[in-house]
Amino acid sequence: MSEFTHINEQGQAHMVDVTEKVATEREARAEAIIKMAPDTLAMIMNGEHHKGDVFATARIAGIMAAKKTSDLIPLCHPLMLTKVTVDLIPEPEHSQVRIQSLCKLAGQTGVEMEALTAASTAALTIYDMCKAVQKDMLIEGVRLLEKKGGKSGHFKV
Structure with a gap:
């Protein structure tokens, strides 16, 4: 794709019109x-x-975030x-947590941003x-792992 789809002829940002696109099954996976x-x-x-189940809270937050993208x-x-x-x-051997998200729908546009937002x-x-316990944690490697469906087809890292 050689042109930006979120810029109109006048160079202004706009929401892409997906009205005429066919609804297809779409899926995206991302990680952080x-x-x-x-x-x-x-x-x-x-x-x-002391704040409770960190993983359960993070899981719910990720799901809620995908819905609010x-x-x-x-x-x-x-x-x-x-x-x-x-x-x-959890990956104790690397002292890290790998977070992987999956978003799906049948629709006219992809779910990559929702998967990235969730992760x-x-x-x-x-x-x-955990910031009260450790302030120098590092968030990295936020990336799309895979997307399926739509005009641009299948992408996988």
């Missing part, structure tokens, strides 16, 4: 990684955090998501809940 001290990760994994990203269409999952995978927000929620 949050690195932390081994003691911080152990505290989370052992359920010893169009409120956060100015030119995103509001979508009727049919599935959102957020998986938090990012889950990582931010872990940071928020």
